[in-house]
Amino acid sequence: MINRENAIELSELMNNRTTTDPTFIIEMDSRKICDVNETVISGCDNYNPIGKDIDNIVYIEKNIGSALSPAFFNGQWFNLQQETLIWEGSPHIKISLQQRVGIPDFDTLHSLKKMIGFLLHRLRSPLTGIQGYLGIIEERTEDESNTKHLEKVNKGIEQLFDLLDDLESLQEISLKTVERNNYSANPETIIDEIISSYPDKVQDHITFTLPANPHLLRCSPGDLKRILSVLIDNAIEHAPVNEDNQITIELPSANAVKVSHNGNPIPKSIAQQLFFPFVTGKATKLGIGLTMAMLYAKRYKGSIFLTDNSPFRGVSFTFCLPPSLSSPTFL
Template identity: 25%
Template sequence: MQTILLILCILAAVYFAYRFFLLRKSIRKTSSALREITGELSENRIVKLPVQDACLEELLEAINENLTAIRREHIVYEKNERLLKEQIENISHDLRTPLTAILGYLKLIDKEHFNETDAEYLAIAIRRSETLQALITQFYELSRVTSHDFSIKKEPVDAARILREICLAYYAQLEAQQLATDFSLPEHEIRLLGDADALKRIFANLLQNALRYARSYIRVHVQKNNADGTISFFFENDILPEQMPADPGRLFDRFYMQEQSRSRGGTGLGLTISKTLAEHMGGSIEAACRTQDSETTFAVRVTFPCPYPAAASSLYL
């Protein structure tokens, strides 16, 4: 009798051990499947249990119900986001046309017969209209570059030439603001795989940002990173200590505004657009602040992979 009981106990122990092993293996597979499904919510998949177990099946049923609810919310969110971007594009287009006409008429006004006060009011109206025009254009561009169907060309471009052209285009504005410049721009090619128009927009936005907040100087330079074969473009300028952002990385967030660092009418859209375009080209962008010898410097670094060897790599700074 004792022998039979012992055999039964051993068989029960083996059974429960085997059952426990199967359940552990099943839970691991289920967890792996759940992680995959969470990463690809657009696919209409459910979590299944390889081994039958009433309690676990009840749990998985609740999980699948939650996944279905999350998918429905995700679909609604994407639809609303798409509609919002389309509305922004339409509104931007509708506003740009009459605003362009208004600016044209303002600039056609004969200022010779105006007194000093009226001429000043007209100049203010023109500046405000141009600011509004730039803002509307940025809204449109932001909705365009963040849409799901946005894509850029991938072809060889000379980033050094584009950077020189952008810096030259803003030379008059730099002089008007009496800013010292330190542009260390290579004369040789820097060939990247990307989109020339996107690169122009990135460089222009970063230089405009520096122009908006620079106190006395702007520095632009290029650096080759031999460790990973990337190319970095730096845009640096000095700022007031109270303009130092608490979290420089957040400056690339959509519509992020920090009163101390955004006190001159910036919207934050330019940096957001630059970040989005850089990522579309396989690059990255980051900002940093440092204080040394009572001088506070704000710097933006945009980095791209460089698939082509430089013609004269010794010219990099």
């Protein structure tokens, strides 16, 4: 029940139309749009949304997580925020589509790729030279203790090459948007394939729940596998196999895949930067997995959300794709 003492007049809410967040006022029962701000008008490209059903203008992934609700409008993904109010004696809802923080924009990603390309070029040559000289030294060394030391140095160099390979994989991901209607992938087949690659003791802690009527996703099978492999690997890493830890994979809608685990929540300082590279406390990892997954998702106008992050509900990441509808705001 709405508290009338805290009610806000619609006119007061919409007087300030300078906010950059797309904002809608809708009737609570019918979900018809009563008013919008200038950002919505610009985003609708001369399409008048007043009187239309909000669900035909904004695509909302509902009941995905407790942390937020993903919303897609005008080719972008937002965090949906809403509050109730009374206007002209009837209940209404103010819906704000908030810009996501902690997500690298196109310019940042482009600069990042250029920097990584420069580092790869400058680092591979000297490392290859060092490795070659180590081989010569090994051939001339008969002392067993020195041989063991050289083996450790070689191992360290191989680890550096592995890190450079990871960086090269990130640098090679295209930033160009693809035509989603040219692709489709069966998430059931791909998820089963990913799960089957793990040892039995890991598989025993993974639950994959299919809906009654599963749908194909508008994404290439290869890229869908890359995205979900990162999310599932991440869940397994942060919920090590034991009798208490469980990993759940589900398809909460026709356009989303959710991967959850009941391990420890992500600290707030890290959660705010998860999709930027190099956000990791582990010396042997670069922390670029989620960045790579986000880059692949962006190619299909998709995104990845941290949809749960609490000690009570666990941690969940949801890969979302926009719907394949004809409305201009959805495309």
